[in-house]
Amino acid sequence: MEDQGLAVSQTLPEIFEAVAGKELEHSRTNSEPITPSEDDVAEAERLKTEGNDQMKAENFEAAVSFYGKAIELNPSNAVYFCNRAAAYSKLGNYAGAVRDCERAIGIDPNYSKAYGRMGLALSSLNKHTEAVVYYKKALELDPDNETYKSNLKIAEQKMKETPSPTGGPGGFDLAGLLNNPGFMSMASNLMNNPQVQQLMSGMISGGHNAMGAAGSSPSTNDLASLIQAGQQFAQQMQQQNPELIEQLRSQIRSRTPSASNEEQQE
Structure with a gap:
């Protein structure tokens, strides 16, 4: 109290008010969108076009880089983010x-392609309920888009499906496959093949021995022979029961969302 050199010219409330005012002004300045120059807009478009070319060439990492540079120059363009x-x-x-x-x-709430691509990404993350919402919004904005219609049906189908202990990824009907007489007959023939039985026996015994002695695990030749036997089994299935193979392919295709229209970058 006696040291006048420590005295301040403002009261504590005055200091607080001054600092709070500066912070508010700073936040307002930072929140204001920066308008890119004409040169930046032109360069961003060039970078976007370069990114599109990289997408066509399937150089996806390079495409991400070009789109990112375009976004840095013009962050208010929804197309760059969507691409x-x-x-x-x-x-x-x-x-x-x-x-x-x-x-x-957020930039363009009426951008149908952004909703469509959001649906596709959510479907890939197995978030089918959310994907349905975005596909519906995409169709609301672009009612004639056949890809959105198809993907919406797939997402709705997957949303209704309940997980099955015998079902594989995407609700694959493994139980139906195991109940198929043609498939089980060919599988039985494969397992009764002396060569396959010998390979399996060697691999199992090798696995047990590996716990007691190093270097006694199945050889690469054994694994290659087993893979070859599996390939022969697949060829046999194709020749003897092509209807079953086509049925399985159709089932897989019908459960896979399409990205055909979304690949066309703007």
């Missing part, structure tokens, strides 16, 4: 695709 979402999906980065679709929709 990068497609590239992310091609790389299996569906979470990244979802984020970019959200950004694109």
Whole structure:
């Protein structure tokens, strides 16, 4: 109290008010969108076109890079985010695709392709209920898009399916396959093949011996022979029961969302 050199010219409330005012002004400045120059807009378009070319050449990582540079120059263009979402999906980065679709929709809420690509990414993440919502919105904005219609049906079908202990990925009907007499007959013939039995016996005994002695695991030749036997089994199935093979292929195709229209970058 006696040291006048420590005295301040403002009271504590005055200091707080001054600092709070500066923070508010700073946040307003940062939140204001930055308008890109004409040169930046032109360069961003060039980078986007380069990204599209990389997508056509299936260089998806390079496409992501070009779209990212375009976004840095012009972050208010929804197309750039939507295109990068497609590239992310091609790389299996569906979470990244979802984020970019959200950004694109935030910029342009009426951008049908962003909703369609969001649905595709969510379907790939097995979030079929959410995918249905986005496909419906995409169709609302683009009612004649056949890809959206097809993908919506697939998502609705998967949403209604209940997981089965005998079902594989995408609701694959493994139980029906095991109940198919033609398939089981050929599988039985394969397992009764002396060569296959010998290979399986050697691999099993090798596995047991491996716990007690190093280097006694199945050889590469054994594995290659088993793979060859499996390939022969597949060829036998194709020759003896082509209807079953086509049935399985049709089932897989009908459960896979299509990205045909979404591949056309803008």
